[in-house]
Amino acid sequence: MSSPAFRPDERLVPMRLQRFLARAGVASRRGSEDLMTAGRVKVNGRIACELGTKVDPLVDLVEVDGVAVVLSRGKAYLMLNKPAGYLTTMRDPQGRPCVAELVPVDKYPGLFPVGRLDMDTTGLLLFTTDGDLGQDLLHPSKHVWKTYIALVDGDVRDEDLEPLRRGIELDDGPCQPARCRIVSRRLAAPVAYGNVPAHTGFVEVQIREGRKNQVKRMLGRVHHPVLRLHRCRFGDLDLGDLALGSWRELDEREVALLRG
Numbered sequence: 049m050s051s052p053a054f055r056p057d058e059r060l061v062p063m064r065l066q067r068f069l070a071r072a073g074v075a076s077r078r079g080s081e082d083l084m085t086a087g088r089v090k091v092n093g094r095i096a097c098e099l100g101t102k103v104d105p106l107v108d109l110v111e112v113d114g115v116a117v118v119l120s121r122g123k124a125y126l127m128l129n130k131p132a133g134y135l136t137t138m139r140d141p142q143g144r145p146c147v148a149e150l151v152p153v154d155k156y157p158g159l160f161p162v163g164r165l166d167m168d169t170t171g172l173l174l175f176t177t178d179g180d181l182g183q184d185l186l187h188p189s190k191h192v193w194k195t196y197i198a199l200v201d202g203d204v205r206d207e208d209l210e211p212l213r214r215g216i217e218l219d220d221g222p223c224q225p226a227r228c229r230i231v232s233r234r235l236a237a238p239v240a241y242g243n244v245p246a247h248t249g250f251v252e253v254q255i256r257e258g259r260k261n262q263v264k265r266m267l268g269r270v271h272h273p274v275l276r277l278h279r280c281r282f283g284d285l286d287l288g289d290l291a292l293g294s295w296r297e298l299d300e301r302e303v304a305l306l307r308g
Contacts, residue, residue, distance in 0.1 A: 065091065065101040068110060070179025072117045073158025077183060088113050124156040125298040125306070126175040129290045136164035136173065151175055151295050162186065163258050170238060171196075171279030172287050174306075175295075185283075185306060186258060195254045195281035196263050197231065199239040200272035204230055204249035208270050212253065218265050226266065227254035238278035248275065 063071075069080035069089070081099055083089050089096050090111045091103055103110055110117045128150055130136070138148040138160060153159050162174040162182045176182050185192055206229075215225045229252050233240045236250035249272070253263050264274045280286060284305045290296060298306075 062102050062104045064099075065089065065096055065103050065110070066099065067180075068103050068105060069112070069117065070183065071123075071177075072110075073160050073177040073179055074112055074117055076179055076186075080179075083112060090114075118157060123178040123181075124159060124176060125178065125181075125303050126151060126156070126159070126295050127285065127287070127290065127298055127302075128173045128175060128295040129287050129292050130165055130170055130173045131293045132168045132170050135167055136161050147173065150293060165279060166261060166264070166277070169277045169279065170292065171277075172282050172285065173279070174282060174285075181306065188257070190308075191256045192283045193227070193254045193256055193281070194258070194279060194283075195252065197236050197239050197278045197280055198251045198253060198263060198267060198274045199236065199244065199276040200249055200251055200267055200274055201245075201247070202249065202272045203247055204251060204272055206230060208272060209251065211270055212266055216266055216269055218259075218262075218269065220259065223259075223262070223266060224256055228252060238280065239276040245275070 065084060066077045066080040069075060069083065070077045074080060075083060084097050084099060084101070087095050087097055091101065092109050128147065130147060130150070133145055134150065135144055135146045137146045138153070140146045147161060151159060156177055158177040159175050160177070160182065162176060162185050165171065165173055174185070184190060209228045209230070212223075212226045212228050216223050231250045231252045233244070233250060235252075240250065251267065251272070253266070255262060255266075263277060267274050285298075285302055
């Protein structure tokens with residue numbers, strides 16, 4: 049395996065403030081602009097709400113909500129096999145378990161999750177300090193396929209999945225056509241543990257969107273409620289033998305695959 053993709057970044061030169069915030073992992077560029085226009089960002093003690101504001105990472109003090117933002121001199125790319133019971137957030141005001149407890153946030157300042165998995169959903173979750181790549185991967189134009197394995201209620205027939213392949217209508221609008229198929233229990237190992245109830249089935253679903261609870265809502269619409277859900281692939285990346293609850297750095301080949 050090649051070396052992990054945590055490496056010195058390009059020369060730190062003056063840049064737009066929203067790019068600085070994105071590279072520091074505070075938010076995407078668009079999210080950083082929202083922080084600026086809301087008056088939550090200061091540069092050298094002054095509120096910076098102009099989107100054309102530039103900063104020198106080596107000279108200027110940038111703060112968000114009074115907390116100094118430091119631009120790491122490297123970018124990190126990690127993969128987590130998320131267990132159930134954790135929120136996909138770096139902190140929770142209510143004190144519930146969150147994925148930040150499972151990855152080395154002290155080692156990689158500015159680390160954030162790329163997208164989200166529901167609290168009870170397991171599987172592949174990417175983390176990075178690269179705000180630009182994180183935003184790019186989630187943009188609809190990127191068309192990144194995410195692959196899920198679901199344990200569903202009811203005896204599934206192939207024709208039950210046809211509406212998903214055509215593009216099923218949900219409450220928040222039509223979905224793009226999905227790839228889906230019935231799979232064996234052997235191929236559905238991440239959701240086939242323990243006592244599997246009778247009259248259930250295993251379905252693989254691939255989608256390119258990232259709406260809230262999308263896979264669960266799609267399968268529920270065809271009368272097969274999801275009992276367990278696991279994401280096994282993100283684009284060309286898969287978990288391999290990464291244990292549940294464990295993380296690892298991506299290698300340079302895997303980062304190149306994400307960049308497309």
